[in-house]
Amino acid sequence: MIKCLVVDDEPLSRQVLKGFIADHPDLELAGECKDALEALSFLEKTRVDLLFLDINMPKLSGVNFYKSLQNKPEVIFTTAYAEFAVEGFELNAIDYLMKPIAFERFFQAVQRVKDKLGQPSANQPIQQYIMLKADKKVYRTPYEDILFCEALGDYVKVHLKDKVLIVTTTMKKLLAELPDHFFLRTHKSYIINKTKVEYIEGNQIKIGNQLVAIGQSYREEVMKALG
Template identity: 50%
Template sequence: MKIQCVIIDDEPSSQNILKHLIGDVDFLEIAGICNDAVDAMTFLKETKVDLLFLDINMPNLSGISFYKMLNNPPLVIFTTAYSEYAIEGFDVNAIDYLLKPFSFERFLKAVQKVKNKLVLEKEFIIIKSDKKLYQLKVNDILFVEALGDYIKIYTKDKVLVSYKTLRNILSLLPENKYMQIHKSYIINQSKLDFVEGNQVTIGSKKIPIGQKFKINFLKRLNS
């Protein structure tokens, strides 16, 4: 299966360079090309994609501001001619940051990270618990609970305690399926039984919905 990409850049020359580079990688496919954030917003509402090649310095709305506006955004590789944007780009969990002009080798390194992450998301994650390494099928995870410096990962038949943060584990899980609904909980949306008041129920477990997360949770549930 090919990774579906969108190029979002207001410069035709930059669009052409990315088109050429994407064409030389067998696991990438261009789903669309957008000239600005407004075009991209419309396109993404109608088309599911895996990856954005997103220019930061665009007219009217920067790439970073645009990306922050998206609900359940695709993975992103930022592209720009300005190195001062790099830290801000990584603050929104970008996969990588390409400083123009970049080589094919540098481009390939960035997209390989995307491929590795998507493969991992679709199948298994490795969790260290009780001095053992467990290979967990991603879809078997029901929810994750924060426990101080540790997390508890709940599946149908076991609970694993691991030295990780919620942010660590969330970065390993598919963004289209897992979401944080409370400062102490991540849930697998596909395992959700029902929502009642300010809590969700998965199996026999009732999980609170934090006020900070409620609006985004309900938007995503309704979509």
């Protein structure tokens, strides 16, 4: 699934795109934002594969917002103004959709995203493990063995079923390598394996014999992701 974020200051435009995303079998809606500043806050907590990004927005344009991102998702620009197309494509945008957007045109743009991302076909195996560097070794670690990850300065403590690895990486880099359908950031210091959650109580999650914190700014996203 391609995880999408819709960023547009017009409620009707957001509604149209959300409907198109819901109708497409390869897309998943991660969220919606009414302006670039809200989107920036969202992307600090949640990784997405694709932005549907309006260009003409108040305070900060979609183009300038996209230029400011360090880790850029793929982007499809949307706007009612054709004169912005050149600037959008100079940023290596996948496509440029003119409002009002037709589903057929939307579908074509998404197909270009799929081609670029190289989505695996149904008979192509999907990787179920991550390579973790710890103790001067590189461990082949199945996702299902990871309970949760804990920040430790310039390192990360990866809590497994039977041991703990002190991994040479940062939380941000590790989160970018872990698949969203398994893992979720619950706090600036914690990433959990969603399949290992036993229960939620207050601002804590029980995993194995440990209680993992839920940060206040992450709580809404955590509760949504865990249903």
